[in-house]
Amino acid sequence: MRRVFALLISLGLILFFVNSLSILPEYGNVELSKVSNAYINKSVNGNNEKVKFGESKDLEDGAANVVTSIVVDYRSFDTLGEVTVLFTSALGVGLILHGFKRKTYGRLPNFILRVSVGILLPLILLFGVYVFVHGHLTPGGGFPGGTIIAAGILLLYLSNEEFDLSKTSKFVESYAGSLYIVVGLVGLAIGGVFLINFLPTGVVGDLFSAGIVPIVYILIGFKVGAELSGVIADLYREG
Amino acid sequence: MVYYISFILIGIGIYGILTQKNLFKFLVSLTIIDTAINIFIISLGYIEGKDVPIYSKYTPVANFVDPLPQALVLTAIVIGVGTLALGASLLVRVYEKYETLEVEEIAVKEARK
Numbered sequence: 001m002r003r004v005f006a007l008l009i010s011l012g013l014i015l016f017f018v019n020s021l022s023i024l025p026e027y028g029n030v031e032l033s034k035v036s037n038a039y040i041n042k043s044v045n046g047n048n049e050k051v052k053f054g055e056s057k058d059l060e061d062g063a064a065n066v067v068t069s070i071v072v073d074y075r076s077f078d079t080l081g082e083v084t085v086l087f088t089s090a091l092g093v094g095l096i097l098h099g100f101k102r103k104t105y106g107r108l109p110n111f112i113l114r115v116s117v118g119i120l121l122p123l124i125l126l127f128g129v130y131v132f133v134h135g136h137l138t139p140g141g142g143f144p145g146g147t148i149i150a151a152g153i154l155l156l157y158l159s160n161e162e163f164d165l166s167k168t169s170k171f172v173e174s175y176a177g178s179l180y181i182v183v184g185l186v187g188l189a190i191g192g193v194f195l196i197n198f199l200p201t202g203v204v205g206d207l208f209s210a211g212i213v214p215i216v217y218i219l220i221g222f223k224v225g226a227e228l229s230g231v232i233a234d235l236y237r238e239g
Numbered sequence: 240m241v242y243y244i245s246f247i248l249i250g251i252g253i254y255g256i257l258t259q260k261n262l263f264k265f266l267v268s269l270t271i272i273d274t275a276i277n278i279f280i281i282s283l284g285y286i287e288g289k290d291v292p293i294y295s296k297y298t299p300v301a302n303f304v305d306p307l308p309q310a311l312v313l314t315a316i317v318i319g320v321g322t323l324a325l326g327a328s329l330l331v332r333v334y335e336k337y338e339t340l341e342v343e344e345i346a347v348k349e350a351r352k
Contacts, residue, residue, distance in 0.1 A: 002257075002258060003258050005257075006253075006254050006257035006258045007254060009253065009254075009257060010251070010253040010254040010257070011250065013249065013250055013253055014246050014247065014250040017246040017249065018243070018246060021242060024242070025283070027241060027282060027285065028286060028287035029286070029287060030283065030284065030285065030286050030305060032286070032305055033305070033307070036305045036306060036307045039306060039307065040301045040303055040306065041301060050300060050301065051294060051300070051301060052299055052300055053294040053295060053298070053299035054296070054299065064293055064294040065292070065293045065294075066294075066303065066306040067292055067293075067309045067310050070306060070310040071310045071313055071314075075310065078314065079314070082314050082317055082318065085317070085318050085321055086317055086318075088321070089320075089321030089322065089324055089325045090321070090324070092325050092328070093324050093328040096325075096328045096329060096331075096332055097328050097331060097332070138293070139291070139293065143313065143316075143317055204294050205294060205295070205296075224317075228320075231324045235324070235327065235328065235331070
């Protein structure tokens with residue numbers, strides 16, 4: 001009986017959503033809003049020139065990846081809040097799981113695991129660093145890069161029973177978070193706005209371009225990697 | 240159509256929340272709804288025949304899908320990870336106390352005290 005009612009409720013909800021399709025734009029046929037156009041042409045302040053890869057320079061935001069330029073430049077304050085949410089949840093996991101012992105199996109981990117970690121770990125860390133250093137040019141950025149690094153740390157936890165990173169991760173996390181705010185305060189001192197892009201933005205598509213965007217994304221990468229490694233360390237406890 | 244996929248996933252998630260009595264399955268249902276809403280927001284920005292919003296040597300001038308929903312979903316995914324980790328850690332504590340995740344068995348153990 002309970003299942004039938006649940007089915008009816010969820011079907012009703014789906015029906016409600018399907019009915020509301022008529023007020024939505026047709027799929028694949030959406031008009032770009034004024035805000036999106038301003039973000040894409042990097043002309044929020046109203047300099048209406050088309051951006052061209054490898055040629056346009058000294059734009060108000062030099063990141064080739066438009067999503068990155070929104071997340072880390074135009075809406076950087078939001079991202080600061082988002083990083084704070086992640087920090088709070090990592091802190092909450094640490095508080096809830098406080099007092100457990102580290103999980104041990106009483107024997108060495110599998111030989112294949114131990115050997116392949118030695119081969120794979122440098123590659124995984126290198127790839128993570130690549131992803132967040134190139135966050136303003138390619139898909140990716142600080143959040144995926146940090147997650148990749150945390151995956152590498154998980155391999156270390158699985159393969160080595162004595163491995164412990166909790167102190168290092170707390171150190172990296174707090175310093176990366178503080179430096180993010182310091183970058184914002186320097187912008188406040190130079191440009192008069194918190195987190196303003198105060199460095200020269202360079203040519204679109206260069207590695208050294210986009211002003212503070214790569215710096216902030218590298219800091220976010222370190223912070224997210226440290227936080228997720230901390231969550232992994234907290235969850236990897238004796239139940 | 241991608242809209243329908245996200246609606247169906249939301250329906251599956253609601254059904255799971257209403258029927259499942261295992262707390263872990265409950266958490267999985269919440270995550271399904273989370274993912275479905277992300278798919279919906281992303282699909283609102285899709286424009287047929289246009290490219291990823293990244294200036295590169297293959298797309299030197301702007302011919303892009305809407306980048307704004309993608310930026311919003313990036314935020315939503317990270318917060319989803321945070322809530323999932325917090326929920327999972329709460330489940331670890333519940334399992335440590337009751338040695339089960341079934342709601343009815345937990346209620347029986349609570350009543351016996």
